[in-house]
Structures are given as structure tokens and as C-alpha cells.
Amino acid sequence: MSFIDQTQTNTTVEIQYLELLGIVLISTVTTLLCCVFLFINGTMLFTLRSKPVFRETSRYILLYNLLFADTVQLAYSQAMFLLSACRVTLLYPVCAAITAFNILSHITSPLTLVVMCMERYVAVCYPLRHAAIVTIRNTGLTICVIWSFSSLNAVSQLSLMLNVRFKNLQMKDFCGKESVFLDPRSNLYDKASTYSLFALAGVTVTFSYFGIIVAARSASTDKASAKKALKTLLLHLLQLGLTMSSTVHSTLLKAVYSHLDRVLAVRIQILIYICLIILPKCLSSLIYGLRDQTIRPVLMLTLSCRCRRFSIISVVPADTKNRT
Template sequence: MSYATQTNITVGQRGTLEIVLFSAPITLPCCVFLFINGIMLFTLRSKQVFRETSRYILLFNLLCADTMQMALSQLLYLLAACRITLTYPLCGVLAMLADLTTAISPLTLVVMSLERYVVVCYPLRHTTIITMRNTAVAIIAVWAFSSLNIVTQVILLLDFPFEDLESLQMTDFCAKVNILLGQMSGLYDKGYSYFLFVSASVVVISTYIGVMIAARSASTDKASAQKARNTLLLHLVQLGLSRSSTIYNPLVIAISKITDRLAALRILSILYVCIFLFPRCLSTLIYGIRDRTIRSILMYNLCCRLSCHPSKG
């Protein structure tokens, strides 16, 4: 995630007013998205039905990761916009935390897709397979696998001869691309990103096909199968958007070469919102609108409990 690369295009000295004008159009939508996600997280903890239903627990985990990733992304973006450099250790912690939460999203989408598959294809065994215990195990496994990736990256970084550096103070802005100091670190990061995207895509597509096949069975609830199929299709879209950040750096380089500075900044600002910020709020928009159980309570909370009334449930 090269939040700094976009800012590096702005060569030359900028005053405080220019920094504010440069950052405000990005920070405002981010604050709106963070507020909406925060309300959604509160909503998912406000009712017992949400706290004791597997798909809502998984959704809460997904939103937690997306909200943390959005906040960290914006922090790194603002540091770059303000031309604030950090030390390698501090930048490494922030970048690794952002990378950890980024990997949580596609893995959680995989688990959520499998849960929908079980609901449709094994309805009689759903309550024995999708239990609170199994859901907790799945969430722990997701975080453990993502953490293992971070540990591997740290081990690869330790092989870099930091003693050859004049100082641990970074000369560039804090971004993951700027702390992948060794060749092996860069190769591993690309390999892991591709492996994660391909593996998650295969699972989600397979569950989608499985649900479509099951929907043709006479014993299958057609309405439930149709709803599950639409949900899985949305999961696939979410997965694609969540991994679209991998194309950001090449786009930054290409756009900076063919356009002037002002035009490049405007285009890249829009891309940053679309690629990094909007996908992190997509889960709230999808479930907040589609799920009847969540919708009324979410609107009630968004209205600050003034004019909306939640339905009983």
C-alpha cells in the first residue's frame, strides 16, 4: 500500500493551506465511512440475536478488520500528506498492522461464503456444523493465519543489514513498499498477495456454483438459495475490491508519467477513495440495506435514536 507514492508526486514546498486543501477531500469521506462502520459495529453488539448468530459474528469480525484498516490507511496517508517521516521500526509496526487487517477481510469472506453454502446445501446439518464454537475457531484461525504472514515478513526483514544504514530514520514517507528492504521481502509479499486472492476467489466461486446446483434441487428452499446466491456474488465483488489495492502502485506510476501534477493528484485522490476507502465500507452498506434484521436498528442508530424506531427482534 503506497499511500506515500501519491504524495511524492507533489514535488516542491507546500504551505499549510495547500496541505489542508490536499487532504480534506480525502479525510472527509474517510471520517464518514468510519462513522458509518462504527455505528454498524455498535448495532451488531446491541442485540442478543446479533451476538449469538454465526453470520453476524463473522460480519462483526469483517467490519472490525475493515474499520481498523481504513483508520490505519488514513493515518499513513495524512503522515505522507504532511511530509512527516518516521523511523523504520515505527513505520514497520503501522504498516504490518495495516497489512494484517487487510488480509483478514478476504479470509473472513471465505468463511462467510462457506457458512452460506452450508445453509443451502446442508440445511438439516446447519445447526450442528455452524455452531458458536466452530465460528470462534474459524475466526481464531483467520487471525492466526494472517498473523503468521506478518511474522514471516518480520523474519525476512530481520535479514536486512540495518547496521549499514546511516540512521533508522526513514528518508521517505511511511508505506509498506518503502519498508520491504530486501528482495526476498518483496517477492514474498507479492507471492502471498496472489496466493491469497486466487485461493479466496476459488473458494467463493466454488460455493457460488455449489449453491446454484443445489438451487435446482426440489428439496431446496428456492428463496433461501436465491438469497444465498446473491450474497455470494456480493462476496465475490467485495473480494475483488478488497484486493484491488494491489493495482494502486502501478496506476500511480503510470498516471504520474502521462499527466501533469494537478491532474494526477485529482485522479489519484479519487482512486484512493474508490480503492482503499469505499471497499472498507461496502459490507456495512450491503448488510445494512439487505438484511431486514439489521436495517431498522442501523437506521435507528444512524438517526441518533431521534426519529427512527427499531423493529422488534
């Protein structure tokens, strides 16, 4: 019996060791990938504040707002992933506040895309009035309205999340929407607000796209400008789809865990997390930056200078150590 017990103990220890090794490996890979994207997003944010042409142009100001919201979501997603991987649970009020903060930035992204689409529509369809309508002051007021509306929505959801009597403040599950949406009204409100917002964004992009197509057929419209605006709207539609992809993350996970074994489900979960959460928060804005003829040279110069500075910093201590 002692030999059998010892064998079972060794098997259990080996399984736990493999699980721990897998957690460390997955956490390291996702964190490195996330750090690379955060570095790119940070460089992009710095680029958009480095030149007067970016600080004084409405569409670049809106792009900065969009990129800032995506960067906050990326950092939040990775932090929550590491907490769940390390099996760390939070207090319900703390998790509710963090979730509400994520909702704040999550709502800001599609609203900013809506405004960016309308700005391109005005630029092509009403070129003579564009300078009077799309001003720095109006852009700043629009961004304030976006964040105010997002804050109001986040506070409303936070009040619904905290309007529940918790038997125990310490959470038994990991922090996430599903863990704090204990009141059915919270889940209903979240779905209604999210789907309504993305429906509004989709209608706006479609309306702007077809409006520019109609305007492009007129003789008074600049054909090159209209063609470029159509490509930009298609990019905004892609950005909206990438932003929307994160909303189906939980649904896909439920389907995966209900039809597959645990080991395979965990591997697919990591793949879904990278494809639907990490990549969209960087690729959309990066593609926009590389495509723009004004941003691209400044962005590439900033990236090369930062990488060169990082390599110098990493080499200098080694040289100093060798000399001593």
C-alpha cells in the same frame, strides 16, 4: 537584478502557498469523508453487538469480524495519508511494525469472506446439518484460526522487513510497503501470499456459487433460500473485488506518475485513493447491512438516535451561551 530576485522569491512563495493550501484542502476533505465512514462503521459494529440475535448468529459474528478488519484498514490508510501529506517521515522499525499490523488486518478480510461463503454453502446444500456444523463455538474457533494465520503471515513479513541493515534508521521517504520492502524477498513473499490468498478466495466463492446453483435445481431445496444465498455470494464476490482493488493502488500510482505531469498526477492520486482505499472499506459492509432485513431496522434506528444525540449536544451549549 534585485527586482528579478524579488520577483522569483515572490513566485516561489506563491507556489509554496498554493501547494500548502492544496494539501490542507485535500487533507480536510479526505479526513471528513473518512470520519463519516468511520462513524458509519462504528455504528454498524455497535449494532452487531447490541442484540442477542446478532451475537448468537454465526454469519453476523463473521460480518462483525470482517467489518472490524475493514475499519482498522480505513483508519490506518487515512493516518498514513495524513503523514505523507504533512511530509512526516518515520523510523524504519516503526514503519515496518505499522505496515505489518496493516498486513494483519488486510489478510483477515478475504479469509473471513471465504468462511462466510462456506457458511452460506452449508446452509443451502446441507440445511439439516447446518445447525450442527455452524455453531457459535466453531465460529469462534474459526475466527481465532483466521487471526492466528494472519498474525503468522504478518510476523513473517515483519521479520523479512527487519532483516535488512539500515544505514540510517530515519526514513527518507514516506511510510509504506514500497519504503520497507527493501529486501527483494519481502516483495516476492508479499505478492505470492496476497495473490494466493485472493485466488483461494475467488475459487471458494465460485465453487460455493455453482454448488448452490446445482442444489437449487433439486426439489428438496428451498428455492427462496437458495436465491437469497446466490445474491449473498454475489455480494461477497463484490466485497472481494473491492478488497482486491487496494492491491493495485501502488501499481496505478506508478503508471500515473510516469505518464502525467506532477499536478495532474497528484489530483488523480487523490481520486484513486478515495475510490480504491476509502470507499471499499465502508461500502461493502454498509451494503450488506442495509440489505439484511434483520440488521437494517436496528442500524437505521441506531444511526438516527446517534445523529439526534449529536445535534442535541451541539445545540445545548449554544442555548446556554445565549441565556448567559
